[in-house]
Amino acid sequence: xxxxxxxxxxxxxxxxxxxxxxxxxxxxxxxxxxxxxxxxxxxxxxxxxxxxxxxxxxxxxxxxxxxxxxxxxxxxxxxxxxxxxxxxxxxxxxxxxxxxxxxxxxxxxxxxxxxxxxxxxxxxxxxxxxxxxxxxxxxxxxxxxxxxxxxxxxxxxxxxxxxxxxxxxxxxxxxxxxxxxxxxxxxxxxxxx
Amino acid sequence: xxxxxxxxxxxxxxxxxxxxxxxxxxxxxxxxxxxxxxxxxxxxxxxxxxxxxxxxxxxxxxxxxxxxxxxx
Ligand SMILES: [Zn+2]
Ligand SMILES: [Zn+2]
Numbered sequence: 001x002x003x004x005x006x007x008x009x010x011x012x013x014x015x016x017x018x019x020x021x022x023x024x025x026x027x028x029x030x031x032x033x034x035x036x037x038x039x040x041x042x043x044x045x046x047x048x049x050x051x052x053x054x055x056x057x058x059x060x061x062x063x064x065x066x067x068x069x070x071x072x073x074x075x076x077x078x079x080x081x082x083x084x085x086x087x088x089x090x091x092x093x094x095x096x097x098x099x100x101x102x103x104x105x106x107x108x109x110x111x112x113x114x115x116x117x118x119x120x121x122x123x124x125x126x127x128x129x130x131x132x133x134x135x136x137x138x139x140x141x142x143x144x145x146x147x148x149x150x151x152x153x154x155x156x157x158x159x160x161x162x163x164x165x166x167x168x169x170x171x172x173x174x175x176x177x178x179x180x181x182x183x184x185x186x187x188x189x190x191x192x193x
Numbered sequence: 194x195x196x197x198x199x200x201x202x203x204x205x206x207x208x209x210x211x212x213x214x215x216x217x218x219x220x221x222x223x224x225x226x227x228x229x230x231x232x233x234x235x236x237x238x239x240x241x242x243x244x245x246x247x248x249x250x251x252x253x254x255x256x257x258x259x260x261x262x263x264x265x
Contacts (some may be wrong), residue, residue, distance in 0.1 A: 013264035020260065024252035038256050045260055096235040111238050119246035137208060138240055139247040144210050163204065169243070 012052050016045060019062045023069050026135050026187055030073050032124050039074075039177035044069035053175070063142065063150045070132055077128065095170035105185050113182045114173065122172035194222040199229045207236045 023044060027037035048055070055064050066192040104110055116149050123134055136150060137158070138144040144162075148155045199222045200254045205211050211216045
């Protein structure tokens, strides 16, 4: 993919550094710690430089770098696993439908009232296996195909992880919306059909 | 296309992962179905909220400079 034509980065390192924000954000969300994120990203860049011959010019460098970073993360993570890697099926949870059931006008302002910090917290609560799919597809705008290659899994796996992650995310955001009073929790139960 | 079909494709529509035929089918349904249109707009809004909440973090300038020196 062509970066800017006018001032093309001259060296491998310079080009790699144009993707620093993506890597740093990804590392920050995965580690949830700025110092660990910097360590991880620095190690990823050193490894990328060492293995630059394995990068095929003209392919997606951002995806390649991200793959190096997340593989390093997983190497470390497996050694000190303190949290669930994966996510139980929370069942279908559609925030839009839920808000409607609660009598909130969903689109109008519920989302606009949500604090960015709470959205980030909800993303960071996801198990890392699901978190990384959201980071790639929703935050960084990767296609399913690029996400699949980055993560080394089939596209179908990306889609199912994404689906599950979104259910959980919407559930967390709904709970936050109720707790913070953005949505007034109705006492009356919705009639079950 | 009916509402369940549309619902099933909505995520991929929002993610721009449908082929052009499917995109047209969904668009056609959305134009005639306010419920699905509302739901679509909500999903788009939610995706944007997640993106903008997470992508305001950028690498600290000092860290960028440190890397530049290490890598050169
Ligand atoms: Zn808005
Ligand atoms: Zn419909």
